[in-house]
Amino acid sequence: MQTFNSQLSKLGVERGTWNVRRFSPVHGLGSRLKFGDVYFTMTSHNTLGLLFSRASCILVGHLVATEVILEAASVPIPAKPTAVFAAPLTGPAICRPGYVAPDCLVAPFDIRGNFAAVGNGLAKPAVSKDVRPDPPSLHRPEFANDGQYGNGSSWVSHSPDSWIKIDLGKVMSADRVRLGRDRVGLLDNHDPGQITLQTALSENAYTNGDDSNDATEYTTVFQTRAPNFPGTFGPGESLEAAFPPVQARYIKVQVFNFAAALDEIEVFGFSAVTAKTRGNQNAVTVQFSQPVDPVSATIPQNYGISGGVGVQGVLLLETAKVRLFTTPIPAGQPYTLTLTEIKSSRNEDLPSGSQLKFFQTQSGITRKEYQYALPQ
């Protein structure tokens, strides 16, 4: 590991990607630092991902720093989370007693296929570095994977660059993590700042406040950076971070901002992601999160469509995408696709009860796909 340790004004920095290992400003949070022609706002004292445009460094504004240590970063390419639909609610939103809406609201949601949800029987309640102490009945680490959305069931950090970890209960093949701030009352504050996701196969101490050995136990699988990601959630927004499938038992989420709020952390593995007709009257294209087993994924009987639509054939379009050839799919109504008995190329099962909703419509379509030959 290459380390720079220098007075800022004398610092010569090579082009590349670096983490700020230690930063000792006389003026604190919010100070601005300029490297070449790229500005960074310092919101914490460590692990800030920086991309330097050239090998120079000057002081800007009132920033006075006494020391900076930079380490070459062994992190993935800056990644961008995708806005996705939140899981559907499965019950009414209720107000935790003693508080008013929208702060108090909690609501259960569909936890099928979600490795992190305690209610699915394996995962353990989340543990965190710290938690906002007030009000304790609305913010707790274990609320980050209790199967309920809403500020009234959230974790809020209590330091910059804090973390929260979830024990999935056993080693799973994970490929996506979904995060949000408030999927019930649509509060739009306490943004996370930049987010780092790490996974581990083992933990020496899965306990609140304990991150001993984490540096050797955990591997980064996803890390956001400006300007790819502004570090904010929109009102009610769910963001999904997808990464190559990784064997993991522990998921660690690090959030950059002080008082960052997460109402739930959801973790997924092999699953069906989207079903779209693409304007085709006799076909549905299904995208999976990982490559599929070409045998089980091309058996028509493993797919069922509501509304009396029959599946007559299945074509493997790509390693993780199939096209179902169907009886006519009348326009103007929603359908539910149910998937069973399908395995990934790594021989993992789809979560039981896997379903996708899709619409057949001829309006607003910007891309249409057709298939002229039925599979043999």
Ligand SMILES: [Ca+2]
């Ligand atoms: Ca929750």
Ligand SMILES: [Ca+2]
């Ligand atoms: Ca540890």
